[in-house]
Amino acid sequence: MEPAWVALSLSLKVALWATAVGGIVGIAIGWILAHTRFPGRDVVDSLLLLPMVLPPTVLGYYLLVLVGRRGTIGAWLESTFGIHLIFTWQGAVIAAAIVSFPFVCKSARAAFEEVDPRYEQAARVLGLGEAAVFFRITLPLAWRGILAGLLLAFTRALGEFGATLMIAGSIPGRTQTLSIAVYEAVQAGEDALANQLVAIISVTAVVILVAASRLAPARIGQRDLGRR
Amino acid sequence: MKWDVRIARRMGRGERAFDLDVAFDADASRLVLFGPSGAGKSLTLQAIAGLLRPDAGHVAVDGQVVFDQASRRNVRPRDRHFGYLFQDYALFPHLTVRQNVAFGSTHGLTNPSRRDDVARVSEWLATFELDTLADRFPEQLSGGQRQRTALARALVAQPRALLLDEPFAALDVPLRGRLREELLALQARTGLPMILISHDPVDVELFGERVVTIEHGRVRP
Amino acid sequence: MFTTLQRVVAALGVAFFATLAHAADVTVSAAASLTNAFTELGKTFESQNPRAKILFNFAASGALLQQIAKGAPVDVFASADEETMDQAQKQDLVEPGTRVDFVRNALVVVVPSDSRLTAKSLAEFDAAAVDGRLSRIAIGQPASVPVGRYAKSVLEQAGLWAKVERRMIGAQSVRQVLDYVARGEVDAGFVYATDAAVMPDKVRVLFAVPTPTPIRYPIAVMKAAGDKALATRFTQFIASPEAQAVLARYGFARP
Numbered sequence: 001m002e003p004a005w006v007a008l009s010l011s012l013k014v015a016l017w018a019t020a021v022g023g024i025v026g027i028a029i030g031w032i033l034a035h036t037r038f039p040g041r042d043v044v045d046s047l048l049l050l051p052m053v054l055p056p057t058v059l060g061y062y063l064l065v066l067v068g069r070r071g072t073i074g075a076w077l078e079s080t081f082g083i084h085l086i087f088t089w090q091g092a093v094i095a096a097a098i099v100s101f102p103f104v105c106k107s108a109r110a111a112f113e114e115v116d117p118r119y120e121q122a123a124r125v126l127g128l129g130e131a132a133v134f135f136r137i138t139l140p141l142a143w144r145g146i147l148a149g150l151l152l153a154f155t156r157a158l159g160e161f162g163a164t165l166m167i168a169g170s171i172p173g174r175t176q177t178l179s180i181a182v183y184e185a186v187q188a189g190e191d192a193l194a195n196q197l198v199a200i201i202s203v204t205a206v207v208i209l210v211a212a213s214r215l216a217p218a219r220i221g222q223r224d225l226g227r228r
Numbered sequence: 229m230k231w232d233v234r235i236a237r238r239m240g241r242g243e244r245a246f247d248l249d250v251a252f253d254a255d256a257s258r259l260v261l262f263g264p265s266g267a268g269k270s271l272t273l274q275a276i277a278g279l280l281r282p283d284a285g286h287v288a289v290d291g292q293v294v295f296d297q298a299s300r301r302n303v304r305p306r307d308r309h310f311g312y313l314f315q316d317y318a319l320f321p322h323l324t325v326r327q328n329v330a331f332g333s334t335h336g337l338t339n340p341s342r343r344d345d346v347a348r349v350s351e352w353l354a355t356f357e358l359d360t361l362a363d364r365f366p367e368q369l370s371g372g373q374r375q376r377t378a379l380a381r382a383l384v385a386q387p388r389a390l391l392l393d394e395p396f397a398a399l400d401v402p403l404r405g406r407l408r409e410e411l412l413a414l415q416a417r418t419g420l421p422m423i424l425i426s427h428d429p430v431d432v433e434l435f436g437e438r439v440v441t442i443e444h445g446r447v448r449p
Numbered sequence: 450m451f452t453t454l455q456r457v458v459a460a461l462g463v464a465f466f467a468t469l470a471h472a473a474d475v476t477v478s479a480a481a482s483l484t485n486a487f488t489e490l491g492k493t494f495e496s497q498n499p500r501a502k503i504l505f506n507f508a509a510s511g512a513l514l515q516q517i518a519k520g521a522p523v524d525v526f527a528s529a530d531e532e533t534m535d536q537a538q539k540q541d542l543v544e545p546g547t548r549v550d551f552v553r554n555a556l557v558v559v560v561p562s563d564s565r566l567t568a569k570s571l572a573e574f575d576a577a578a579v580d581g582r583l584s585r586i587a588i589g590q591p592a593s594v595p596v597g598r599y600a601k602s603v604l605e606q607a608g609l610w611a612k613v614e615r616r617m618i619g620a621q622s623v624r625q626v627l628d629y630v631a632r633g634e635v636d637a638g639f640v641y642a643t644d645a646a647v648m649p650d651k652v653r654v655l656f657a658v659p660t661p662t663p664i665r666y667p668i669a670v671m672k673a674a675g676d677k678a679l680a681t682r683f684t685q686f687i688a689s690p691e692a693q694a695v696l697a698r699y700g701f702a703r704p
Contacts, residue, residue, distance in 0.1 A: 070632060118318045123331070124279070141322060170590075172619075188593045
């Protein structure tokens with residue numbers, strides 16, 4: 001398989017996993033922020049947006065220090081499970097998930113806050129437990145808004161470079177995603193390959209944008225969406 | 229049904245605070261909570277249903293305590309087994325009439341399918357003449373149809389009492405009369421106790437076996 | 450004559466572009482392994498030539514070459530191997546007559562300081578790779594990093610390249626190889642002797658690897674240089690006994 005297509009399939013794999021992992025975490029945290037009131041809630045909210053604002057290399061460095069072989073979490077992972085995240089595609093997924101989950105968290109919280117609480121109350125009175133209320137009422141009614149966040153997260157994960165390079169390195173077939181492959185090709189003077197990769201990335205980006213505009217129309221979080 | 233209600237709750241803060249302090253004892257199959265808008269009737273009903281947690285007091289139904297602040301007892305809404313009708317019905321917009329009505333028949337993590345055929349559901353759909361509308365969505369229904377759907381939904385869950393918050397307020401006058409009769413007939417047939425909130429004296433006349441008047445958050449003696 | 454808005458835009462434009470061309474700047478692109486030595490030498494040169502300001506750009510030689518080839522305004526280029534400079538000459542980027550070798554370096558294998566490996570030659574290295582004590586080996590990307598190219602060529606000559614390549618973690622520069630080893634993320638790495646000396650507490654030299662041809666670093670003035678006289682003065686300074694003494698302190702040998 002040509003290196004360009006290998007890089008593309010790896011990028012997609014990493015981005016999909018990162019969106020799934022970041023998506024679940026982001027939705028959960030978005031729900032907690034929308035439904036609970038505790039002192040310092042706004043501080044937590046701002047902290048969670050930090051990965052969106054911090055330079056990727058800064059994030060990558062923090063991750064490296066924490067998750068590397070000698071880091072607090074990394075050492076524990078290695079001694080307990082024998083897992084070593086640096087230079088693995090799973091490490092790439094974690095880096096990409098961390099930079100992209102704030103998008104999901106933000107839009108999930110907004111979407112959940114738009115859901116009329118009386119629907120959830122009606123469901124409770126009809127005998128449902130909290131989990132059932134969430135999956136049958138809250139989530140379906142908030143879905144549109146969350147989807148917009150997921151798409152943003154996916155595109156962010158797909159383009160992730162700085163933190164990924166630091167954590168996962170640039171190993172063809174394992175962690176060399178499209179963005180990193182372009183960087184390498186340019187460094188090595190392989191212009192033809194660089195052009196090929198850039199073309200693939202551009203086309204992929206356009207396809208995603210078109211799909212996004214079809215799936216999640218611009219009207220997100222309308223008040224009347226949950227109040228027909 | 230014996231209703232023993234004694235609740236206190238402060239809503240809001242500072243100058244805009246509203247103090248709810250309602251206490252009454254009633255033994256009736258049709259209880260009406262009557263009073264002007266903003267008196268605190270809905271809050272009282274929500275407290276009985278478990279949708280609102282009072283700061284103090286207790287609620288007991290037929291001798292069974294569902295809320296008691298002193299002993300920290302608070303039965304969750306799903307375990308109180310009341311049917312509740314919201315003021316604008318709160319029909320689930322993403323589900324069809326059939327799915328709405330069948331909603332309480334399953335407590336799992338997935339909604340009933342559109343082709344659900346639990347016997348109880350079909351019966352109530354037929355009783356309220358909703359079977360032809362079963363596959364429509366709430367936004368496609370008229371006010372009276374929505375009210376009946378909401379009622380059917382509450383009844384499918386086999387409640388031990390019905391709590392209705394201004395069930396007729398959103399309907400126009402001719403429709404009100406018809407639905408009042410339907411509700412009375414329903415009660416006569418099922419024997420289901422009910423608490424009804426209304427600011428309309430006509431409802432007091434028709435339904436008020438026992439009437440509790442609430443004004444400014446308190447029961448008028 | 451001009452409106453306030455036009456004046457503001459003009460002022461911003463001047464401010465933005467003004468710093469891009471400063472007459473007495475010398476932009477030096479140098480191999481990553483020269484980072485510490487050249488930074489010190491740059492300060493020395495500036496103190497001796499008060500008008501001049503040295504701007505350094507450290508990275509893998511291959512990457513630096515690409516920047517120059519694509520038009521980066523570099524005055525002096527110092528690469529970690531002859532091959533990269535040869536490529537620069539082939540692309541007609543080098544000012545004729547200015548190329549000179551200024552240091553020699555050696556290839557070594559380093560391991561994290563707490564490593565238990567004790568191989569003393571490539572053959573023993575090979576054994577360790579086979580029995581699993583060496584599962585990750587950091588090597589600079591051969592396409593753009595000279596130290597990686599040297600490593601690959603000695604491993605190929607020893608018939609070990611295929612085996613090592615499977616365990617290879619590619620790095621963007623020799624300093625990144627060093628960093629990977631220092632952090633313990635890899636079991637071993639190929640760096641220059643001078644790089645190993647930068648982190649004596651974090652890495653340990655396992656053994657030196659003899660290379661078929663000596664590792665010589667060339668420095669040259671680029672054709673696109675602004676002030677060629679000043680640039681040439683810098684390269685001559687680097688080759689001078691005074692600079693050589695400094696380089697020797699960092700572990701570089703005479704060319």
